[in-house]
Amino acid sequence: MLPRFDEVVRVDAPSNNTSKTKEVGAREGTSKPIRIEGVALEAGVSPITVSRALRASTSVSPATRERVLAAVRKTGYVSNPHASALRSGRSTIVAAFLSNLVSQQYNDAATACAEVLEDAGFQLMIGQTAYSYARETAAVQSLRALKPAGIFFSGVVELEANRRAVREFGVPVVESWAFPRDPIDMLVGISNTEAGCMAADHFVGRGRRRLAFVGRSGGRGRLRLNGFRERARELNAEIVLVREVDHVRSISDGRTILRELASYTRDIDAVFIANDLLAIGALLEAPSIGVSVPHDLSILGIGDSEFAARMTPSLSVVAFDASFVGRRAGQLIASRLSGTSKSPSLEHVPLSLVERGSS
Known part of the structure; x- marks a missing residue:
């Protein structure tokens, strides 16, 4: 039985300004590069x-x-070291676009994907989208010149224009880190809705009923919040506070957020921080502002890492195998390119609750 699907929002137009990107694309479309x-x-x-x-x-x-x-x-004329391969239709480059280059989760996935592809005679080229529609659009446009053999996203593409563009490349595409019904091509994903439900179950099971949520304001963050809210309501627990952020750049963002929440710690007894960098930063900041974890505040993150396990107290998380995500993505792309597999693939990566000292 498949887990709950994520109701991923499909966006007709980017919410931020991408006019510069569009202008670049228009120029590229009207002038051919010198050969x-x-x-x-x-x-x-x-x-x-x-x-x-x-x-x-x-x-x-x-x-x-x-x-x-x-x-x-x-x-x-600009020399392209891959030109011969591209003209002959034998590109050996697989493009990977990671949400950020800081999180161990994405790096583990990219490393595992690269190992599989290298064994199959391909090379992984990595870019960063930084959770930005503008950067994602620029990345997709860059593929017109690169003409990769395959594409891997550490996430799902939400902009309909980018979904169409990627599909038109006619190469194997693997999306991940979410579980929509309608991937572009192939999917190795987790259910973010299910992750939110698991977080609520965990807190209430430990007697915590005054809950808070911290996460990204869109994309997977909103999906995790929706599952958290729904399950908390079913368990008659109260979500006292929701703090959403537009961008996550580093662990220091989590430190800042916990300082902001310090005045609410009398009102809440648990917080689901639905981003690994934010959760690690918050847990590191707690002692410096006099918050005892988990006595005063229980903290649960998502996405496991060595650092999360070695902290004191160590971070409890909703976990999944990020290396498996990347390895399986590489296998699916390699199989499609070798001709051994032609069918679309929709694969679910199971979640688990790793309980440690922070909850």
Whole structure:
């Protein structure tokens, strides 16, 4: 039996300003990049001579090389080390877009994905979307030139325009970190709604009934809040406070948030911090503002890491195997590229509750 699906919001247009990105895309669409044949024509040599000159081959005379370089400057040609593979349709690059480059969860997934793909003869190229529609759009547009063999997202694409663009590339795509009914292609996901329900069950089971939530204001954060609210209501627990943030950059953001919540600690006895960086930061900050964890406040995070386990007190979390997410994503992409699998795939990664000293 499949777990609860996430009701992922599909967005027709970005909420932040992406006009600059659109302008870049428009320019790219109206002018073709200079190819090596154009440089060869300008220099009066063959394309293979241009290639050899740019590699500083000794088979090309200094005079010819200078003529080629002058043609490069005049035409604005930019050498692409992957051009030969791209023209022949044999790209070995798989693009991975991570929500951030700080979280151990995303890094574990990317590392596992890369190991699988490297064994299959592919290389993983990593970019960061930073939970931003504008950055996601720019990343998707960059793929038009790269023409990757496959794409992996540590999340799901919400913008409909980007979903269409990615689908039109015609390459294997794996989304993750959520469990929608309608992925672009393949999915290795967790149910964020289920994670919120598990958090409420955990707190109430330990006698905590005055609850708070901290998490991102959109995307997976909102899905986790929805599950948390729904289950708390069913258990007759009260959610006293909801603190949503637009951006998560580092552990220090969690420190700041706990300082903000300090005045409410008499009103709440537990907080579900639905982001690993925020939860770690909050737990680190607690002693400095006189909050005893878990006596004064029980804290539960999501996404496990070595650091969360080694803290004092250590962080209780709703956990899942991030390395498995990346490894399975790599396997699905490699199988599709090798022709051994052609079917869409919808795979669920189970959640577990790891109880430690913070709750």
